[in-house]
Amino acid sequence: MIYLDNSATTKVFPEALESFTAVATNYFGNPSSLHELGMQAERLLIQAREQIARLLHVKATEIIFTSGGTESNNMAIKGIAWQHRHRGRHIITTSIEHPSVAEACKQLEQLGFEVTYLPVDERGIVSVEDVEKAIREDTILVSIMHVNNEIGSIQPIEQIGATLKKYPKIFFHVDHVQGVTKVPLDFKKANIDLCTMSAHKFHGLKGAGILYVREGVKLSPLLAGGAQEMQLRSGTENVAGIVAMAKALRLAFEKYEKARQELNEMKRLLIAELSKIEGIQVNTPVDHSAPHIVNFSINGLKSEVFVHELEKQQIYVSTTSACSSRKKAPSKTLLAMGADQKRAESSIRISLSYENHRGQLSLIIEAIKHALKKLQEVAREM
């Protein structure tokens, strides 16, 4: 079995699972409680926050725990929009964002905000000049993902951040869900104000995420109530999930640091091999892309059937992003890159983890060739 859908979700590190079980069983107190059990839980929460802050080179008070990437993205975008709406109502983002950014922006449009969706080039990369050109007097937020979840292209976050330095009143949000631990990003150097991360994409548990909020950045909360998380996010903290997330983040940084070279090599070879196969168009750019994502199209053939064919050979890949793979629609990202309908409708994503290696390459390529042949045969018979 080869699981190649790590951008959808990852397998939990055994160590993270152990942390979860230990905390859920032995330290079940509510961190807001004043008694010993509550204080134990609070101490665990403080430690997890400090550990995560250290790993990300930020302050502990800048880490807000959420229920995951979707909540973090919604909180960042709507929180900034709502808090600063009197100063301006213009937001800049790209046409290839994850639905949790794109849909949050759409909601804001209905509430009277204006959103500019920047185009990308044929590699799936936004241009720094376009960002600057889109800036207006009333722009309050720029939200751009670091690594695209469908094709793996890396956006020039540092350069965009440097440009935005000239506009100190504009907040800069980065969706770092696919990038964290895989593609280095210096929050300070990139001048980032808000940054989203999700535990289950780095071998932590589903239901826990992070929003980095730079000191001094004001945003209105998404969830009202008991005023936990520096009054920014109410709700009893998911202590066990958070402790497991801290553990997973540390291990993921270590493991992906070690695996980066290997994954990069594997990506290059995958792209090279796939390019040779007739009927396959590779969508992931060789350069400026993350080490763990390879996307290709199968020339209008049914991508869902292709996934199931590969599954028969115990290889698990995905059509587009998992969060929208239930509806049949062309990939928004590929369309934005200028792909035609046929190509955009038949895309397949391979996403690797630190456990994958070049030794699996021939097996994967052979399986893909086999599946493709079967689909082509079926198509010919029809």
Next chain:
Amino acid sequence: MERIYLDHAATSPVHPEVVHAMIPYMTEVFGNPSSIHFFGRQSRRAVDEAREAIAKTIGAKTNEIIFTSGGTEADNLALIGVAMANRQKGRHIITTSVEHHAVLHTCHYLEKQGFEVTYLPVNEQGKISLTDLQKALRPDTILVSVMFGNNETGVLQPIEEIGMMLKEHPAYFHTDAVQAYGLIPIDVNKLHIDLLSVSAHKINGPKGVGFLYVRENVKLIPHLYGGEQERKRRAGTENVAGIIGLQKAVEIAQQTMREKVQLYRSFKERMLAIFEQEGIHYAVNGDMDDSLPHVLNVAFFGTNVEAMLVNLDLAGIAASSGSACTAGSVDPSHVLVAMFGKDSERIRSSIRFSFGLGNTAQQIEMAAYETVKIVKRLVRK
């Protein structure tokens, strides 16, 4: 020293069977339910089955359950979701002055968004009056949110009567059942409830998961946008293991409800009998006969909350002054203020004991005698 945990209304230990049930969903069945391959389909099936099992416990349909990250999100989604989706029909909301902060603070937020909120008072027993509610209802009332059982005093509100009253009114009826669910049988159809919030970690499930029941055809806009999970009403990858944990906790709660109710009632009675027998000056806050079985809120006259809590903690007894969710502060309880006025001595001298998994009659007696000792010592000073 044996530690005795009497703060189950703040959070409860995860049942060992719950942890056990969750583990496979973090190891083998780890797929994203939106993925179309085997791993995704397995996770999807598990979530669907959990949804069905949970829906049945309140007489709901499967598609009426929305999984959330907990009680706070469920309350926020219910209130903001209904308010924003129905603001063309009206901008008036009715709630009570004794709600959990997840409801109260959301109402404050909605007031800033141009909604008008009526906060119904309660009597000294902690109950709202149906006459007050009837009088507060207006043609432009779109939502009535009244909690099932109070988290600080355990007082039950007349949910069935409210449901009956609202049958004749277009306003939706939301109830925060975070404390009541699992100890009181709830049928959303019999009680005419349109929306109902539940949190897993109050019923021996994991933190970070809960659900909102939303009756079919209730107009509601989402709070979190993104993927198409939860039938487009709550985006975000489903917390599969958490949902399985919730399901297990729900099953255990349903199976053990009757014995627990009896057991916790006997704990209450035993505790009060010891206070009585030892001759300390105390009073129960709220209607003892019509309250959640696991919550007991007592004023110990002549003491103060902080000293009581510190001394109880030193004696190994974990209790609280009220809602844990005010993030570590010992602010005067808004619930007791609503019941007795802000000048009442009860505000400064009340302790909440809440019972749950693992508590024994022996522990309750020990805790009661320790409490008596502390009260006597503090009063003498």
